[in-house]
Amino acid sequence: MEHYSQAVPMQGGQTQTGGNTGPLIIVTILFFMWGLLTSLNDVLIPHLKAVYTLTYVQAMLVQFCFFGAYFIVSLPAGMLIKKIGYQNGAVAGLTIAAAGCALFYPAATSGYTLFLIAFFVLAGGITILQVAANPYVTVLGDPQTASSRLTLTQAFNSLGTTVAPALGGMLILAGGVMSSADLAKLTTEQLSAYHATQAASVQGPYLVLAAALLALAVLFALARLPKIVDAEQADGESAGWSAVLQHRHLVLGALAIFLYVGGEVSIGSFLINFMGDPKVAGLSAADAAPFVSYYWGGAMVGRFIGFAAMRYVSPGKALAFNSAAVIVLVLTAIFSGGHVAMWAMLAVGLFNSIMFPTIFSMALNKLGPLTGQGSGVLCMAIVGGALVPFAQGLLADTISLQMSFLVPAVCYTFILYFGLKYAGMYSEK
Template sequence: MANFNTSVDASNPNLAANSASSSSTSTTGPLVIVTILFFMWGLLTSLNDVLIPHLKAIYTLSYVQAMLVQFCFFGAYFIVSWPAGMLIKRIGYQRGAVTGLLIAASGCALFYPAANSGYALFLLAFFVLASGITILQVAANPYVTILGDAKTASSRLTLTQAFNSLGTTIGPAVGGMLILSGALLGADQIAAMSAAEQAAHRAKEAATVQGPYLALAAALAVLAILFAFARLPKIEHGDAPEASSAIAAQATTSIFAQRHLVLGAIGIFLYVGGEVSIGSFLINFLGEANIAALSAADAAHYVSYYWGGAMVGRFIGFAVMRSVSPGKALAFNAAASIVLILTAIFGHGSLAMWAIIAVGLCNSIMFPTIFSMALHKLGALTGQGSGVLCMAIVGGALVPFAQGYLADQIGLQMSFYIPVVCYAYILFFGWKYAGMYNQANNSNHS
């Protein structure tokens, strides 16, 4: 999945000073721990795509009801991000990361009683888990920058983001093997059972999540212990004089007066929503008789291809965008996504299946590109702008919900018009930014 976090600027003089002061201490061990954190929250996020069809079948949910999983999970980003920042400011980054890990571990542990209680407790578990991940991201990101030489910070960021993508890639495959190994019954088969048989069936299928999520809870708890005792440099923020004067000069400027930031925030909202929505419905889509008629367990492996495409695409995008403007690259990928989704809507069989999976490849550059374009030349308002963009991740909660409603009304295949609308806006934003980019270049050369 897209790395839904922002990293501290490697050029920040305050962080660089802290890094230099800790140069005598080996940073390999702490960097390994932080990299594992990136891997873990990628894996945990992509497991949602496996659990959604699983819970939908167990509790005979509508698509809208099933999408409450993403509503609760990504809603936590919107609700918890601001309090998380205040918490980190109060207790520090290292303790904040430990707190986030323990809360995430508690969320995973909640899956055990949820299997015996019902869907509502599952939703609470998703919210608690995502709250922990949100706190963890706010606290852990700066360490990637300061754990080593500032000159190599970008390479460390690339490494940790690659492991995040690795987590999102293997998560669905592992989840499919551990959670979806049994054949799920259809709604008509469950309806034919007696009340006692239905209860027994639901309890049996729900229990398949207990072992994997208890193991994840234990892993997160171990990471919390390791992070608590790791010798990490202390992060302290102090505004340089020139930064303070710049902030004072822009104090009267409203962040929402920055048009490209507002357009970028809408882009982040729709991109995250579209990407998460496709992943959320992918197993059910591949199970359709006119698409691939795959079992949930078999379809889960193809979800890994969807997220793996994004990982591969980042390397391709890195090379291509050295000579192509960000806006044009973004517009091209959005246009390709629209064509692929329309192919999945109107096609059938393997053509429709591979078309929707290939959208993952196009997703690769979108989040970081939209994010960087939206923050372009914000100066002292960059921090506020970053906060606005992070809150826009709530699109992952609302867009799948909208597609779920449409799927219940007109069918699953036609419901993919929702992601088409999302990518159409991203096409507009990329093309508009490409024009602004060219104008800026022309003015610089004139």
């Protein structure tokens, strides 16, 4: 999963010249953990769908609660961190995320609603954590090498998203789920026992994750970290949201972020069910889960390719090329079958790689003192991850799962337009 967070201008007063290795390792582990936690949703959605016999729209409530937290918690998180400080904010975020993971234990015996509450609490903790921990990467060392440190932590975030589906497949999906025909033969008592057993398969893994997050909270609380101070508000930044929204490229960029996150999350959420379709690969959920790692792993590889290629190609052209490639791949997956459809959909991850940071930077171009507020607008647009999967779920329930991928295809069409419209944005240097 993308490392969804905003980059607001910061100033960090470093209290130490050496000894940054330990704190940097802790921060890097944080990036890995929230990548892993976010990507695990792609395994849990088909599992919970099968266990509770949900429609696709009902199953997408997982992403609605998870990404809805980004929208609801982002602004309060900023206020909290301003009050208690960045280090305490990171500890609070880790503790809340651990509480969210711990809630999965009672959820297994209580039903789907408590699972949804657990997802919201977990994502709320991750949101606070991102707002708090992000600036530490830039201040833990020489400012001249900050970008290389960001690349390193970003790579570990991608590593988390790549590892999670395979790990979740082994730990959560290994037991398999019964078909609807077999479920119909069970008595009420047998059905209740089956649901309890299946739901309980998430208890162990999420208790381990809760313990790991609490251990990280302790490490972060004890670490000697530089004090970070918010940059003084620049002249004109108090001009208000109306001044920000007058910048057309920011407004279009926010829509592009909304649709990109929505499209990416939608595809990831439906991948296991898509590969389980007899017309595609007919894989069981446990067999399909490791392949989701190729989707997220492709994004990790694509970042390094994009980093090299974008030294020579303008961001707008790179964005347009990648979104066009995604549209072709998604349409191939929709209108073909078998392994061609499966691998076409998995290959989308490779071209997703550069999209989020590229759209983000293009949308903030030349905003000057309004950059901070512009970042806030873009961060709130991440709510696309909560809403777009709903639209695809509705189409999957009414038409077919394969045709429902037209929803993300339409999302990437707008991103293609945005890339082409601002292809020459950085040409004047």
